[in-house]
Amino acid sequence: MTIKLVAIDIDGTLLNSNREITPRVKEAIKKANDQGVYIVLCTGRPIPGVENFLQELDLYKENDYVITYNGSLVQATKSKEVISEYSLPYEDFLEIELMARKLNVHLHMSDEQSIYTFNRDIGKYTVHEAYLVDMPLRYRSVEEITPEIKAIKMMMIDEPEILDEAISKIPECFKEKYTTVKSTEFYYEILNKEASKGNALKKLAAHLNIPIEETMAIGDNENDLSMIEAAGIGVAMGNATDSVKAAAQVETASNDEDGVAEILFKYLD
Structure with a gap:
């Protein structure tokens, strides 16, 4: 299956227990990027909490996007163009x-x-x-x-x-x-009722004219469930909760075993 967009949770997924992105994970993300795959960090964090990781992974280019606040905000990283936004009145x-x-x-x-x-x-x-x-x-x-x-x-x-x-x-x-x-x-x-990582993934895929079947979502915790269920391929980390593992089609290694790299190399080779 062709994968054109990969949504990756940060804490417990992209980062290991030392809150670091390992060299192998960086290598896998660069390879995916070089192949034209959209790599989208999808997190409960606000923008200030992800900027250093976007810089580290070189995800501040013209066609890079980020999903923050658990899906409440979807925007381009460089231009700051807002694709969708949901707040609480x-x-x-x-x-x-x-x-x-x-x-x-x-x-x-x-x-x-x-x-x-x-x-x-x-x-x-x-x-x-x-x-x-x-x-x-x-x-x-x-x-x-x-x-x-x-x-x-x-x-x-x-x-x-x-x-x-x-x-x-x-x-x-x-x-x-x-x-x-x-x-x-x-x-x-x-x-907001409309805000979730799953809805955000759907909005961004539609904006980019990517069929949802050609997306992948990788996560470990309850707030990742909606995007794992929405994506063409839902991936649970080895350290994921039981409910996330039950919802995913695929399981990869843990965040301390380069799980993100393992699944990207498997599908993008």
């Missing part, structure tokens, strides 16, 4: 913030410039996220968040056992109103 921000308070879990919100927390006792996983994606962290009261601030995604964050208990108490009508994904054991992400 101000009324949704208020509803999500109220839900987090009722559940007594930490919450933060991201726009394109900053991460905002509304908790005076700032959660350690919010600090971790700001460090990981290289974005400024700002405390704001709910009253200081005005409708002009464009919320791209919101995250309930807490210790895994606290977060799991809170999620179990969220009404189904709330979950049906949004796209909700548990991207790690301590992150529960809430997005």
Whole structure:
């Protein structure tokens, strides 16, 4: 099968446990690029959290694209042309913030410039996220968040056992109103209903006139499920969750065993 576009998750997929892109993975991505295959980083991170990897992989050329915020934003890397964008209206921000308070879990919100927390006792996983994606962290009261601030995604964050208990108490009508994904054991992400990695992959493929059957998606966690199910070939990393492995057609090696390189060399030789 001809593969013309490969969507690759970052954390737990592209990066090894040391948060590095190994030389073999770089070699495989360069080979795919040289063959004219679109390599698209597809991540829950915001743009500032992926720029160094785009530079490292030389994915800032005219025809390069990136999918960020778990599919909320699809854009060209060089020109910044937006292919699709889904944000959360101000009324949704208020509803999500109220839900987090009722559940007594930490919450933060991201726009394109900053991460905002509304908790005076700032959660350690919010600090971790700001460090990981290289974005400024700002405390704001709910009253200081005005409708002009464009919320791209919101995250309930807490210790895994606290977060799991809170999620179990969220009404189904709330979950049906949004796209909700548990991207790690301590992150529960809430997005516009139209936003997902799978929908973003479909939008980008259509923009590039690439049949979805000629796409590949590689991932490891729950937020990768939609793109693995949408792609022509869905690939689970060796370190992927059981649900991702069940949804994928193919399994590759783990992120510490150059799994991305293994699958690219297999299909692109």
